[in-house]
């Protein structure tokens with residue numbers, strides 16, 4: 095130091111510094127003891143000045159420092175419970191002779207605790223970073239102003255957006271379809287879960303969960319977890335397609351599954367068995383719910399084609415513009431929206447097997463012409479194509495329409511009618527074969543007992559009487575529904591059907607009609623939606639009412655409403671009214 099400082103100046107400095115200082119002379123007596131030293135040791139300067147340091151700090155090393163003349167720097171030690179860092183230095187006179195020693199020390203308990211906390215935080219940060227970087231879900235974090243401050247690698251993989259494209263930009267930047275959930279959460283401070291949306295370049299379908307980041311009650315931002323569901327969606331679409339294909343392409347029933355021993359049924363079954371032995375086209379006639387589809391399955395399974403595919407097509411349930419391409423397929427580029435490579439139709443899929451054309455009376459003239467061709471020439475031409483493709487398919491058609499009347503009206507081709515009507519089989523309505531009702535009840539009780547885990551085995555004569563005195567406009571399908579509901583009405587341990595178990599029968603007693611009947615009592619919907627919504631609700635009620643009045647018979651219902659069967663089918667499907 096270039097300038098001497100006075101003792102008074104030194105005392106001021108010593109007492110304002112945060113470092114504690116204890117000095118001793120050659121005799122070991124304390125001659126410096128500042129405020130900071132008082133704070134750390136708990137002694138007062140006046141108590142210790144002049145005392146031997148060993149009496150105050152027995153473990154002192156200042157004597158060693160004096161003896162060796164070597165400073166000891168940054169030594170950590172415990173003083174009671176206080177953790178301190180000490181520098182010990184010898185004090186020399188102007189000639190370099192040691193005349194004492196000083197210990198300068200500092201309480202580092204808090205600093206140590208803080209540094210431990212910092213280490214913990216850093217460890218936690220590394221852990222979080224590892225989690226954030228390795229999770230399959232995309233993560234985006236934004237600050238309280240809605241600007242992105244963190245995204246993880248999964249985010250880039252799912253959205254196709256790199257960090258530099260999104261960081262410090264508004265959280266809305268990655269949205270391809272939907273509203274920003276980050277912004278919503280920042281506004282409401284409430285977590286939002288399970289929001290479907292599309293994100294990023296690839297318009298990936300995702301489900302988003304976002305939570306606010308609150309420190310105390312201060313909003314610091316929000317964190318979003320983006321779960322990619324596009325692959326699951328694709329797989330589940332595929333699965334649905336395969337399931338519907340399997341449903342369409344397997345014939346489950348055989349003649350053993352057709353219950354009925356009355357003369358009319360025996361004759362129908364006999365004709366069907368004989369037809370099964372030939373490749374002839376079969377036309378199944380009969381009201382809705384009589385079992386025509388059951389017959390079609392049974393004929394296929396009893397024929398030489400039983401190992402081939404069985405493709406079921408409900409001609410009324412497929413929209414008219416696409417029925418032709420569904421049946422006959424299409425070539426590459428046949429129309430906008432077509433699959434690039436073209437597509438096989440149901441006839442090609444049924445090659446080597448049987449095609450069951452349900453509701454054949456509903457097909458339009460263009461499809462009728464193509465059907466005629468396939469029946470005559472055993473070949474089809476795909477929509478948009480010219481090349482005939484040979485197909486080896488047995489046709490079983492079914493209808494509950496009066497085809498003869500349609501032929502005379504000119505809406506159904508006469509030549510097609512004759513081609514289809516090679517082996518006509520009439521499946522009788524249930525009211526014409528009431529003697530089969532007990533057999534059917536027995537069969538259905540076993541079927542639904544198994545399905546519902548019950549043991550219903552009997553019906554009392556009174557309950558049977560109720561069922562025998564009803565005319566079953568919905569045929570076996572309606573009986574099936576009534577038995578299923580009867581079993582549901584029974585207590586778990588009841589095994590015999592009593593009259594009170596049987597639900598109300600009537601012209602509108604089928605389950606879907608029952609539900610619809612109940613709904614009929616609901617007045618026309620309150621005018622609380624758009625005109626379109628109110629009209630749709632009214633249309634639904636009118637359809638349900640017509641179906642109920644027609645006892646579930648769709649042809650009758652369509653006639654009552656003055657619309658075509660096809661148009662009725664569309665509307666039922668659109669309103670989610672059960673078609674079976």
Ligand SMILES: Nc1ncnc2c1ncn2[C@@H]1O[C@H](COP(=O)(O)OP(=O)(O)OP(=O)(O)O)[C@@H](O)[C@H]1O
Pocket residue numbers: 351352353354380381382383384385386387388389452494537570571574
């Ligand atoms: N003889 C029968 N024995 C056993 N179950 C039958 C019989 N007839 C019909 N069913 C059952 O009744 C329901 C309706 O039968 P199916 O679908 O074959 O009728 P459908 O005449 O083809 O009706 P739609 O014309 O409305 O298509 C099915 O669940 C079927 O299993």
